[in-house]
Amino acid sequence: MLVVFAHSNTGSTVATLHRGDGVVLQLPGYDRKYRVPHDLAHFATERTLEMSGGVFGSIAAGAVFSNMRVVSGRPRHDSVARSRLILDGCKQSLGLAELLAGMVHHAVETDIPDQAPVLVRKAWGSLRAGEPPWPDEVVAEATTLLSELVTDFEARGSVKVTWPDHLVAEVPQPKGVRRGRRGRT
Template sequence: MRLTFLHDPRGGESLTLIRRADGAEFTLFSYSRKHRVPHDLAHAVTERELRMPDGIFGCIAAGAVFDSMEQTAGKKRHDAKVRSARILKAPNSIGMSEALSSVFHLAVEKDQPTPYAEVREMWGVTRADPCPYADVDLDRTTETLRELSHRWQASSDPLDFPWPESLQAEASQHGPKIRVRTGRRDR
């Protein structure tokens, strides 16, 4: 999947063009908050750098479609709505992605250092297990977002953002198991 962040000509924050591996292309309309750093860019950086395969963009890569997305090219899958619903109903990290990306977003927006304590606190609000991210992961996420934010602000050119093929929600595990009747026993 490939993401391209564009400055919204309507005066909003940004638009994200999404080109999925299956050939479908979408425009993701940002919820404009007039930040220097686009909210969706903060999500993409957080999910990619922290290797979250089932955050917002990993779910999109697997076939999820959100209400804020519009398909602009490519063939629509016959089961697009069902597949999307299955992916989004499955356990995923969308909530955690929202929480963590907001922490990184705020730190970069306010030119603050890596938010180590805030990330670990946010993790602990929703999870009982220890935060799995080392300081080096948090530094990399903050610095990547900071660097891309500077590029975004310095130019009106589109910002290309490659998405790793490995970061994709598991679509196959989200549906009901299908049983095949063979006459002898169910498999």
């Protein structure tokens, strides 16, 4: 999935997402007071930490958040139900992605990228016991990627990135729907 982050006419950021199914969506940002676009932090964090159930993996699978709009393409006939299934199925991972992206965002925004691993460990500890599944070096890679993307974004006013195909959220089966052949009597 191709993602283009650019400045919007509101002074914030807008991400235009070109999904593999031909649908093009826009995701507005609410980050006018920050130098680092929040959704760009989600991208860098989720991609580096291999989070398929975060914001971008969910969108790639067919989820559409309430603040998004379809720009072009034809959504599936069951797109609303599919989106709801994906968002319900990814509820916990979306919450985790929000928390971790917030830590990486804060580290880059406040120019303390070396503190990101500590921030992520503390955030993880607020949700779960034990160490996070990502070594400090991987968390540091997320801050490095975000810093590089922000540098490009500031220099050009936009940045194009690709969401990997292997990081697409699974679409849960609808409850109460049987699959397969009916028995004959």
